Amino acid sequence: MNPDDKQEYVPIADEKLNQGEELSPLVAELQLAASRIQDGTATDADRNLVEAFNLGAAEAAKEVETPGVQEANQETVESETTAPPQQVEQPSSAKPVEAPINSATAQEAEPEKPNQPIAENDTTDESHVLVEDMLGATNRQIQRIADDIDTKKAWGDEVSDLETELKGHEDMRDYLLGRDYRDKRDRIHDANTGQFKVLGDANNAHEESSSDQPYEDLPLLKDGGLLDKWADAEDHGDKTMSSDIQDEIFRRIEKEEAMDDAHKLQLIDTVEKEMNKRRAHAPEETETAPAENGQDAEETDKQTDGEPSNENPEAKNNDEQEVKVPQAPELQAKRRLALDKAIEQYAKAKLRATRLFSGKKSKIEFESSAVVLKTKFNQFVSVIPETMAVADQALENARNANSAEISEIGKQLGELNDQKQSFGEQYDGSLDSQINDLQTKLEAANETKKGIDSEYEQREGNRQAYITARLMETMHSTNQAVLNERARSHPKLTKFMNYLRSHPKTRLAVSAGLTALGFVGASTFDAPLVALATVGKGLLRGYGSYDLVQQLGERKAARDVSQSELKTVDDYLASSTKEAATLRNYKRGGAVVGSILAVGPIAWSLVEGHSPTLNRAAHNGAHPQQPSSVGDHPTPTNSLDIKPVDGSTLPWDYAMNSHLGNLSSRLPELVNNHYGIHFTGNGLSGGQGAIESVTIPGQGTFTDLGHINGAIQFILGGGK
Amino acid sequence: MTAEEIIQKLGIDKVDPETQKVLLDNLANTVATRVMAEVSERLSDEDLDQLDALIDKNDEGAVEWFVKSKFENYDEFAAKVEEEVIDELATNKRAIEEAYKNGESPVTKLNL
Incomplete structure (x- = not known):
């Protein structure tokens, strides 16, 4: 094998890389082997691999130069596969190593598996030469390395490098053995039986297991289609896969020229709902956190859609629960954030798509980002009426x-x-x-x-x-x-x-x-x-x-x-x-x-x-309490039953001692309490403590720790 | 379009005059930004190089002429952008108001 031979196929691999195509592991291995030959670090395995490849190439080139063989098999080929004709009509001038890659075609020289029964109509002796040599070369290397390891071990030498190399070849062998394979006339054989398979079934097992079937080939609604995979991705938190699938769905919807934008947006919503139905786990609203009163964003969405909300009867009887925290304004704020993100992505995609040498991928990304932006805009806008209703x-x-x-x-x-x-x-x-x-x-x-x-x-x-x-x-x-x-x-x-x-x-x-x-x-x-x-x-x-x-x-x-x-x-x-x-x-x-x-x-x-x-009480619709006796000092109706407690302990310590938890983490509850109690503070600096005073409705403003602690106890204790 | 016409078209006739003024200022800013975004798309790298040279010479008339020369009819283009922005705002506002009144989800449009 002349090391210069690698020049014959390296450009092809490079071209595929340049086009953003993924190389099959086999071609990638060839690429590496060729590189090592070029820089003088090749092993025997590398040389055998490349040699085997070139042998297959020569055989393939010989076959396309034999019209009789081609004509005799043409009808069978066409009836069994839809392989592109150029793969059969390989020009006779095809150089070694180019031919097998091209003739193996879309699957990048999918190897044939040896030791499988050859189909009855597979009459050519050459049909398995290439793959047999591939696997043969691999097996030979495995055997050689295993022998080397045994020898070195016997002498007490280090073998970790050899073991790594061995593992690589074993992976290659497993890969070759585990796939459906395509003979060089593009007929596809089952990995286990060696029988022909109809196009579309080929490689399914492998592709399903590795999820590398292109999304553009998948149906949308059918089992195993995009929606199922999207749901699966959501269930497993696979954001990348989810995003890729959504891009594909958006791309398809965007291409629907017969639909206007409004219908496209509706369709996106419908598709998303259908995806959520297929999820194994109940979907969570990602745009908003669970509300303090248990009303989640989903419920708000239902209300936006005009559906009645499910009121919790227990909450209705619970004075604390009855203070309804509105969801719509918060949801609107969060959707605005999501919209901003979509705007940013759209702007970036637009710039990429309008560059002079932008590719098809950039244009698709741009179209998808536009659909996403419209969706996010519509979601944001849809909460505005609800926010106004809250107000x-x-x-x-x-x-x-x-x-x-x-x-x-x-x-x-x-x-x-x-x-x-x-x-x-x-x-x-x-x-x-x-x-x-x-x-x-x-x-x-x-x-x-x-x-x-x-x-x-x-x-x-x-x-x-x-x-x-x-x-x-x-x-x-x-x-x-x-x-x-x-x-x-x-x-x-x-x-x-x-x-x-x-x-x-x-x-x-x-x-x-x-x-x-x-x-x-x-x-x-x-x-x-x-x-x-x-x-x-x-x-x-x-x-x-x-x-x-x-x-x-x-x-x-x-x-x-x-x-x-x-x-x-x-x-x-x-x-x-x-x-x-x-x-x-x-x-x-x-x-x-x-x-x-x-x-x-x-x-x-x-x-x-x-x-x-x-x-x-007034808020809840009951009549305000009357003073028990006009002659007494009437307690203002707005007073709260807050008494000073533990006036010698700083609030943070008091909260901890009273099992109210870490006050730092509960500050929002204090600041936004529902009782109208107002705290002021100067932070921890100066040794004064974080809370300097408390104003209690109906009682006044207090700076002593007893009232501050009493108010904290009242709020965090649920009004007790 | 006059200010009154714009106010009617946007449906902000019940808004107090001070707020109307702020809204129209904001609208002018929104339109100007969209105009500039579209102008930027018309300017190639070579155009920007030439513009750069004119700016360095501080020749206001030349800068204006150069930008406008990139359009068949610049004033028409700017007026069209303004009209599109106002139309889009008015359409979406109506959709939201309808949704508010009827309790339905608004169907909006977004020109991109």
Whole structure:
């Protein structure tokens, strides 16, 4: 064997590699063997392998030069396989080693298995020469290496290298023995029986076991098809396989020219649902974490679809469970994140696909990314109505609670004033502080009423603004992503954009009509859209409870991410602020986030359907408790039964000693408690402890550890 | 299209004037970014080299002319992009409003 012979087939293998095709293990082995021959490190096994290959090549070339053989077998070949004709019509000028690769064809010289019964109509002596020599060479090497190992062992020499080499040849032998094989006229034989197989059945066993059957060849719905494999991939958490299969499905759907985008999106949803049905394990909603009250995203999806939710009757009777944490805003925030990711992938794929020498694969990736983006956009948009419904309900709840609160305070004031009057000149002023306190609360409640009334008045306008803003944000971020991706690969484009920023005349000239009308926006292409919440008036400060509820959803979504890293109340608030601001590409200004945080307690009460200044009984629809005796110091209806405990122990230690767990990990429960209890803190620095004070509705603000610990016990103990 | 026409088309007529102004500013920014994205697709590496040279000369008129020369009718192109953006917004907004009223899933479109 002349080492130069490897030049005959190496280019073919290289070409396949360049085309992104995977080489079969056999060809890969040949490639390696040839390389070793070239660099002088070849073993006998390498040389035998290449020699055997060339022998087969010569035989194959001889056969195609024999028309009689070809004609005699032509009919049989065509009836039994659909092998491409060029594989039979190998030109006589075919050089050794090229011929067997090409004649073995699509399977890259699938070896024939020796020692199998030869089919009756397989009359050529040459038909198994190639594969027999392949396996023969391999077996010979196995035997030689095994002998060498025995000899070296007998002399006490190191044999690990030889054992590694042996293992490689044994793997090769197993591979050769374990596959269906194709003779050089492309007839396919069963690995076990040697009988012909119809095309399509060939190699199934191997391909199923190794999952290397191309996805484009698989049916969608049939057993063993794409949906089954997708479901299997999901069950096994194989993200790569799942992604590849989804790409193939999206590609097929995208190719359906008879369908419009809406129908394609519906079809994608249908396909995904069908896949979930086929999963061995119940699918989990990946876009959202399980809710605190057990209502998961799937349920929210059902509600979005107009299906009734399954209320837990036990939860209904449980006061704690009845505080419903809305899912839609959080789901919207998470879907927005998913949409942002799809936008980013789309922008990258678009750039790759529009490059001068982009290949078919890039174009398919681009088409798939467009379908994914449309799907994610639709999923995001589909939660917007639900989010608005949550905000509507929250506002309605707030109005009812506010109305009840005003009524109750008025009633108490009336009773106190009646009592005061009844004392006449004997009145000693003992009720004044209570009356003043209630009047202060009444003023605050009336202010709340103004804000709520204002929100109702602006409802339609706020709804219009909210939807438009949401849509515009997605559109803008998509354009930004495309532009930024392009600018990243074209620095001079960045220079051009920078030039436009500093040259308004040119910018105006190349802009659209809106700019000419005086609407200029930031006009810096990569700037965020101006947040609408910076305008507007009233208690809700922004453009209404829609935006507020959305912001809260974002905070709730963001909170899931960093809970474990939080150390103090301030850390939590700072983190929450930061994440709310950075959750999306279009960041809102610090002032806006500040305003949202400022109304946070009110917003939570809106969402949860009760006022922080009302007791839970009022929230639950029961009549507020009356003072037991007007002559007593009436306990405000909004007071909580919190008593100071363990005033000598720092909160963190108290929580641990009281088996309430690690306070760090439970801070979010404290900060967002449903009782209107408010903590402040300065972190752990200065040795003051993380929590400096607690404000308890109806009782006031306390800085002593007893009240702080009492409030912690109350919240984390479930209101006890 | 006038501002009033755009407001009507987008269906933001009930929005307070201050917020309308912010929305239209944002719309201008959105349109400008899409226009620029499409302009960038028209500019080849050689175009960008030439543009780079014009920018270095700080010749505003030449920069404007060069960019516009890449389009058969630049103003028409920019107006078309603006119209497409507004149409897309209006269509999707209507779909969401319908879904909100009827409790159905909105069917939206996304021009890519």
